[in-house]
Amino acid sequence: MPVFLDTTQSDxxxxxxxxxxxxxxxxxxxxxxxAGIIQDVRDRGDRAVLxxxxxxxxxxxxxxxxxxxxxxxxxxxAKVSPADRAAxxxxxxxxxxxxxxxxxxxxxxxxxxGATLGWRWTPVGAAGLYVPGGLASYPSSVLMNAIPAKVAGxxxxxxxxxxxxxxxxxxxxxxxxxxxxxxxxRIGGAQAIAALAYGTETIPAVxxxxxxxxxxxxxxxxxxxxxxxxxxxxxxxxILVIADGDNDPDWIALDLLSQAEHDESAQSxxxxxDAAFGNNVAQAVEKRLETLERRAIARASWRDFGAVIIVRxxxxxxxxxxxxxxxxxxLCVADPDALSAKISHAGAIFLGxxxxxxxxDYVGGPNHVLPTARSAxxxxxxxxxxxxxxxxxxxxTPEALRAIGPAxxxxxxxxxxxxxxxxxxxxxxxxxxxxx
Amino acid sequence: MPVFLDTTQSDxxxxxxxxxxxxxxxxxxxxxxxAGIIQDVRDRGDRAVLxxxxxxxxxxxxxxxxxxxxxxxxxxxAKVSPADRAAxxxxxxxxxxxxxxxxxxxxxxxxxxGATLGWRWTPVGAAGLYVPGGLASYPSSVLMNAIPAKVAGxxxxxxxxxxxxxxxxxxxxxxxxxxxxxxxxRIGGAQAIAALAYGTETIPAVxxxxxxxxxxxxxxxxxxxxxxxxxxxxxxxxILVIADGDNDPDWIALDLLSQAEHDESAQSxxxxxDAAFGNNVAQAVEKRLETLERRAIARASWRDFGAVIIVRxxxxxxxxxxxxxxxxxxLCVADPDALSAKISHAGAIFLGxxxxxxxxDYVGGPNHVLPTARSAxxxxxxxxxxxxxxxxxxxxTPEALRAIGPAxxxxxxxxxxxxxxxxxxxxxxxxxxxxx
Numbered sequence: 001m002p003v004f005l006d007t008t009q010s011d012x013x014x015x016x017x018x019x020x021x022x023x024x025x026x027x028x029x030x031x032x033x034x035a036g037i038i039q040d041v042r043d044r045g046d047r048a049v050l051x052x053x054x055x056x057x058x059x060x061x062x063x064x065x066x067x068x069x070x071x072x073x074x075x076x077x078a079k080v081s082p083a084d085r086a087a088x089x090x091x092x093x094x095x096x097x098x099x100x101x102x103x104x105x106x107x108x109x110x111x112x113x114g115a116t117l118g119w120r121w122t123p124v125g126a127a128g129l130y131v132p133g134g135l136a137s138y139p140s141s142v143l144m145n146a147i148p149a150k151v152a153g154x155x156x157x158x159x160x161x162x163x164x165x166x167x168x169x170x171x172x173x174x175x176x177x178x179x180x181x182x183x184x185x186r187i188g189g190a191q192a193i194a195a196l197a198y199g200t201e202t203i204p205a206v207x208x209x210x211x212x213x214x215x216x217x218x219x220x221x222x223x224x225x226x227x228x229x230x231x232x233x234x235x236x237x238x239i240l241v242i243a244d245g246d247n248d249p250d251w252i253a254l255d256l257l258s259q260a261e262h263d264e265s266a267q268s269x270x271x272x273x274d275a276a277f278g279n280n281v282a283q284a285v286e287k288r289l290e291t292l293e294r295r296a297i298a299r300a301s302w303r304d305f306g307a308v309i310i311v312r313x314x315x316x317x318x319x320x321x322x323x324x325x326x327x328x329x330x331l332c333v334a335d336p337d338a339l340s341a342k343i344s345h346a347g348a349i350f351l352g353x354x355x356x357x358x359x360x361d362y363v364g365g366p367n368h369v370l371p372t373a374r375s376a377x378x379x380x381x382x383x384x385x386x387x388x389x390x391x392x393x394x395x396x397t398p399e400a401l402r403a404i405g406p407a408x409x410x411x412x413x414x415x416x417x418x419x420x421x422x423x424x425x426x427x428x429x430x431x432x433x434x435x436x
Numbered sequence: 437m438p439v440f441l442d443t444t445q446s447d448x449x450x451x452x453x454x455x456x457x458x459x460x461x462x463x464x465x466x467x468x469x470x471a472g473i474i475q476d477v478r479d480r481g482d483r484a485v486l487x488x489x490x491x492x493x494x495x496x497x498x499x500x501x502x503x504x505x506x507x508x509x510x511x512x513x514a515k516v517s518p519a520d521r522a523a524x525x526x527x528x529x530x531x532x533x534x535x536x537x538x539x540x541x542x543x544x545x546x547x548x549x550g551a552t553l554g555w556r557w558t559p560v561g562a563a564g565l566y567v568p569g570g571l572a573s574y575p576s577s578v579l580m581n582a583i584p585a586k587v588a589g590x591x592x593x594x595x596x597x598x599x600x601x602x603x604x605x606x607x608x609x610x611x612x613x614x615x616x617x618x619x620x621x622r623i624g625g626a627q628a629i630a631a632l633a634y635g636t637e638t639i640p641a642v643x644x645x646x647x648x649x650x651x652x653x654x655x656x657x658x659x660x661x662x663x664x665x666x667x668x669x670x671x672x673x674x675i676l677v678i679a680d681g682d683n684d685p686d687w688i689a690l691d692l693l694s695q696a697e698h699d700e701s702a703q704s705x706x707x708x709x710d711a712a713f714g715n716n717v718a719q720a721v722e723k724r725l726e727t728l729e730r731r732a733i734a735r736a737s738w739r740d741f742g743a744v745i746i747v748r749x750x751x752x753x754x755x756x757x758x759x760x761x762x763x764x765x766x767l768c769v770a771d772p773d774a775l776s777a778k779i780s781h782a783g784a785i786f787l788g789x790x791x792x793x794x795x796x797d798y799v800g801g802p803n804h805v806l807p808t809a810r811s812a813x814x815x816x817x818x819x820x821x822x823x824x825x826x827x828x829x830x831x832x833t834p835e836a837l838r839a840i841g842p843a844x845x846x847x848x849x850x851x852x853x854x855x856x857x858x859x860x861x862x863x864x865x866x867x868x869x870x871x872x
Contacts, residue, residue, distance in 0.1 A: 087846035094840070098553055101545075107537060116787070117534055117801050122780045124814045138851050171850055207814040226669060229814030233662060248866070254859035261855045293854045340829070344558045351552070351831035354863060358856035359832060362844040365553050366828035377643040378560045378665030380826040390816040392802035393776065395787035396795060404530070408798040410523035414607055415574050418729045419697045420794035423690035427790060430684070 002268075002282070002306030006275070007316055019307055020323065020374070024236055024265040027215060034190045034219040041194035046201045052191040057133075057164045061186070063202045068173065068184045076170040077177060084171060091363045092143050092178045098365030099151045102384040108393065114400035118393045124229070126156040126204065127387055128196035129181070130211035130221075131172060133162035133188050139171035140361060144368050144382065145211050146179030152387035157181050158206065160196065162188020188213075193220035197228045208387065212369075231386055232379055235372040236265035239357055240326035240346075242317045243281075244333045245274030247353055253284035255330055258358050260301035261294040267305040269324065271317045278308045318342035325376040328357045347376045398431050438704075438718070438742030442711070443752055455743055456759065456810070460672050460701040463651060470626045470655040477630035482637045488627040493569075493600045497622070499638045504609065504620040512606040513613060520607060527799045528579050528614045534801030535587045538820040544829065550836035554829045559585075560665070562592040562640070563823055564632035565617070566647035566657075567608060569598035569624050575607035576797060580804050580818065581647050582615030588823035593617050594642065596632065598624020624649075629656035633664045644823065648805075667822055668815060671808040672701035675793055676762035676782075678753045679717075680769045681710030683789055689720035691766055694794050696737035697730040703741040705760065707753045714744045754778035761812040764793045783812045834867050 005015050040048040046063045054060050068076075080088075108118030129145040131137060142159065149157050159176050161168065163186045176184055185203060187195065193213075199205030209221060210231035221230045239259040243252050256268035272278045285302060289295050311317045318339060321329060325345035333339050336351035343349065347370030350357055361368045369382035396404075405424045412421030441451050476484040482499045490496050504512075516524075544554030565581040567573060578595065585593050595612050597604065599622045612620055621639060623631065629649075635641030645657060646667035657666045675695040679688050692704035708714045721738060725731050747753045750769060757765060761781035769775050772787040779785065783806030786793055797804045805818035832840075841860045848857035 083846055084850050087843040087850075090840065090843045091847060094547075097547065101543060102555075104540070109537075111530075111533065111801070115800065119538075119802070125780070140847055140851065226809070226811065229811070248862070251859065251862050254855055254862055257855040258853070258859050261853060288855070288858075293852070298855065336831070343827070344561070345825075346827050348828040348830070351829065354834055354837050355830055355832040356859040356863060358848060358853075358859045359837070359841070359844055360828075360830055361856060362847045363840045364551065364830045364832075365547070366555070366830055370828075371825075373662070375662065375665070376825065376827070378825060381828060383826065385821070389781075389807075389812065389814060390819065391779070391782050391812070392784040392796075392806075392817060393787065394784070394791055394796055394800045394802055395772065396791040396800075398790055401790050401795070404526065404799045405795070407523040407526045408795055410519055411527060411576055411798045412794060414520050414523075415576065416729070417694070417697060417794075419690055419693040419724070419734065420797060422724075423687065423694050423792040423794045426684070426687050426690055427792060 002302055002308060004278070004308050006310040007312060016320070022305060024267060024305055030215050031219050034216055034223060037190040038194040038220060038223055041191055041200065042198050049187055049191050049195050049200055049203075052189065053187050056189055057162050059163060059166055059186070066185050066187060066202050068186060073173050073177060073184065076168060076173045079170045080174050085174060088139060088143070088171065088175055088178060091140065092147060092175075094363055094365040095143055095147045095367075096151060099148045099367070099384050102148070103151065104385065104388070113403040114397045115404070116395040119390050120393060121388045121390050123153040123155070123388050124207040125154075126158070126206040127154045127208045127210065128206040129157070129159045130192060130209065130213050130217055131159055131161040132213055133164055136212075137161065137169045137172055139169065139175035140368065141212065142172055142175035143179055146176065146181050148367065148382060148384045149387045150180045152384045154387050156206070158183035158185065158196075160185045160187050160192035162186070162192070190216045190220035193217060193224060197224035210382065210386065231369070231382055232371060232375065234369065236267065237262045238267045238327040238372055239330065240269045240271065240321055240324055240328070241330040241332060242271045242314070242321060242339065243277065243330075244272065245277040246334065247277070247332045249277065249280035249284040250288070251353065251356070252281045252332060253288055255356050256281070256285060256302070256306070257288055257292065257298050258356070259328065260298040260306065261292065262297075264297050264300040265305070266301045268302060269307045269309065269326070271309045271311055271320060273311055273313060273317070275310045278310055282308055314339055315342070321346065325374045327370045327372045327376065328360070330355070330357055345376045347371045347381050401427055402431055438738055438744060440714070440744050442746040443748060452756070458741060460703060460741055466651050467655050470652055470659060473626040474630040474656060474659055477627055477636065478634050485623055485627050485631050485636055485639075488625065489623050492625055493598050495599060495602055495622070502621050502623060502638050504622060509609050509613060509620065512604060512609045515606045516610050521610060524575060524579070524607065524611055524614060527576065528583060530799055530801040531579055531583045531803075532587060535584045535803070535820050538584070539587065540821065540824065549839040550833045551840070552831040555826050556829060557824045557826050559589040559591070559824050560643040561590075562594070562642040563590045563644045563646065564642040565593070565595045566628060566645065566649050566653055567595055567597040568649055569600055573597065573605045573608050575605065575611035576804065577648065578608055578611035579615055582612065582617050584803065584818060584820045585823045586616045588820045590823050592642070594619035594621065594632075596621045596623050596628035598622070598628070626652045626656035629653060629660060633660035646818065646822065667805070667818055668807060668811065670805065672703065673698045674703045674762050674808055675764040675766065676705045676707065676757060676760055677766040677768060678707045678750070678757060678775065679713065680708065681713040682770065683713070683768045685713065685716035685720040686724070687789065687792070688717045688768060689724055691792050692717070692721060692738070692742070693724055693728065693734050694792070695764065696734040696742065697728065698733075700733050700736040701741070702737045704738060705743045705745065705762070707745045707747055707756060709747055709749060709753070711746045714746055718744055750775055751778070757782065761810045763806045763808045763812065764796070766791070766793055781812045783807045783817050837863055838867055
């Protein structure tokens with residue numbers, strides 16, 4: 001059974017803080033192993049990648065075979081059913097439409113001093129997306145990572161996906177094809193991250209790496225950060241549902257379970273103003289757990305990290321929600337917009353009872369790569385912005401320099417940076433004495 | 437003497453790659469020390485911070501004295517000359533005006549399927565800015581970090597600045613006051629980063645930490661990343677000047693020296709279409725090095741990492757520039773806008789000979805915290821975006837769910853995530869059989 005809390009109880013604050021601080025992730029210390037793998041790939045390039053793939057994925061390849069050929073992709077994609085293909089295409093179209101609106105604008109203006117200022121956005125030159133292999137090889141994640149990159153205009157986009165024993169999910173390849181991915185490499189683990197960051201004879205280095213992965217992949221991304229850009233290091237999934245009593249308990253139970261089934265470390269929390277409803281949801285969860293395919297995982301997650309919190313009112317619910325800063329937040333209340341306006345920290349908000357979180361995982365349009373472990377306090381989900389960067393622009397006229405240059409000289413002097421000041425002074429002297 | 441390269445020479449590519457890969461930073465491995473300091477602050481809070489400040493800054497404080505009082509700040513600020521104050525205020529006003537334009541827009545729309553989608557930006561709840569002590573305690577950096585945070589609407593903004601032997605730069609406190617900083621702590625090093633990330637009895641934890649620092653500070657920021665957000669890990673400063681022959685060699689020499697004087701590891705590069713001009717600039721650098729206050733630093737930087745590259749034309753210059761991906765790029769050519777349009781990767785571009793880079797360090801308006809070490813390939817300078825985060829929003833109507841729900845069910849099934857699918861199925865059943 002999950003923990004039951006009630007804000008009217010005297011020990012609530014202590015119990016809530018325990019819930020907030022629950023350590024949900026076992027992070028095995030793989031850093032030393034990963035450091036060795038990265039160095040090996042830097043030293044030996046393709047040869048290291050091939051050896052490590054033989055070792056970890058039981059797959060013997062040659063450098064020529066690192067990338068899927070167009071014909072290999074065609075053959076795999078042909079296995080996909082028309083219904084699956086149509087669903088993937090609908091999802092891709094909706095994700096593309098949403099992300100197209102995120103492309104930021106360039107700007108350029110001239111201020112009263114005559115200085116022309118602005119900025120310009122440009123895509124990264126090359127991006128690499130890590131796609132896990134095996135059970136966690138989700139085609140939806142390929143769409144969610146690849147489409148924002150292509151919307152951003154990234155000219156070269158590649159994927160690495162391990163294929164243990166040579167097994168690949170055809171839907172992953174179809175998702176890559178639909179998204180416009182340019183290259184697909186059948187490699188995984190820290191060796192894939194190292195190859196993307198440093199390049200090998202066969203795999204040119206990229207500038208940015210995104211996508212989820214296991215502890216080895218996460219440690220490798222952390223290590224190559226700085227050499228290349230990375231997205232966030234994602235933790236186990238989370239959902240917080242705020243619901244009043246006017247909901248179907250089974251719907252809410254399924255929403256909670258749709259995170260719990262991901263991972264034993266996932267966390268599902270219900271906050272409700274109605275204690276009886278809270279109990280009904282807990283019972284509905286138990287009933288669904290009897291038959292759910294992934295019941296072993298979902299039961300462990302719900303038992304160890306699940307919670308039902310009874311609050312006095314929705315105001316209190318909003319305050320607790322901001323302290324949790326959930327990855328996914330469902331607002332199943334009469335006026336979800338009003339409640340949403342009270343929330344500051346959440347990765348994604350799902351408004352109203354007709355918006356189950358699973359819609360957002362697949363076809364809603366917004367990205368499903370979202371900040372976990374309370375990081376919605378300071379970070380955002382994946383977006384087009386992750387694949388562009390901004391160059392600031394400034395142009396002074398002689399008049400503008402005359403107007404603001406002296407302040408720069410003064411500040412340079414106060415910071416004891418003489419050459420900074422002189423670079424302005426020399427120009428101002430010319431302005432004041434053109435014949436000089 | 438710096439290295440002289442010429443793209444027409446047969447060994448150019450090899451020499452250029454050597455220049456690109458020059459390791460400019462000695463990163464002492466302080467990670468173990470830093471891990472110990474962070475753990476100490478987590479275990480002992482204020483007490484650890486006070487002990488470490490006594491040890492490293494030779495300053496004995498009590499918990500009450502960790503923060504500067506309003507009166508202490510007033511007293512220090514009173515020491516600032518009117519001219520320095522006016523320069524700082526002009527800089528602050530221009531930086532504020534520039535960054536105010538960066539605030540991103542919220543969005544909300546309803547798509548043809550009846551789904552309402554959008555996003556909303558909110559500020560982080562609290563931000564902490566690290567300000568180095570001693571010589572590198574730059575008031576301009578306080579403005580550049582604090583003003584974007586306040587423009588973003590961050591409600592609580594604090595600064596940590598070490599005061600070795602109790603010495604503080606009054607201009608730093610004035611810059612903090614002008615920027616609207618709420619709290620100023622006289623602590624530094626890894627202990628300051630740990631206090632900001634984890635909080636102590638006296639110093640509440642923040643959500644985001646920005647600002648430059650030494651190797652200990654950088655290692656601490658890397659370690660607390662995830663618990664809180666951080667900005668980039670900045671390396672030594674860099675400038676690339678692309679100039680044709682129609683420039684004053686002394687101006688260009690001073691622009692190159694204004695980076696070289698920062699740090700022995702700084703890098704200044706001139707790319708020019710005019711070999712004679714390149715020589716003239718190198719001579720002008722030597723002449724200025726005779727008298728420059730910081731000549732020992734500037735000379736070492738110019739000797740070890742400086743370069744003059746002769747190119748055939750500006751097209752080639754733009755291509756080399758993108759491979760360097762410079763932090764600062766000056767375009768001292770007849771048509772800087774045309775050349776700028778050919779550049780994809782640069783932190784900041786300074787257009788034309790009347791725009792020395794130093795203007796951007798102080799009073800131009802754009803931020804001077806910019807990506808170094810070729811990271812302009814994938815990252816941007818500090819901005820308002822560093823202090824806000826985006827929550828995505830989605831609201832389905834029953835009709836919208838009917839339109840796109842089946843695709844979500846199909847994809848959930850293909851990923852073996854049964855509860856995901858059922859959370860949609862249960863709702864669609866209700867829609868199809870309302871009496872159920």
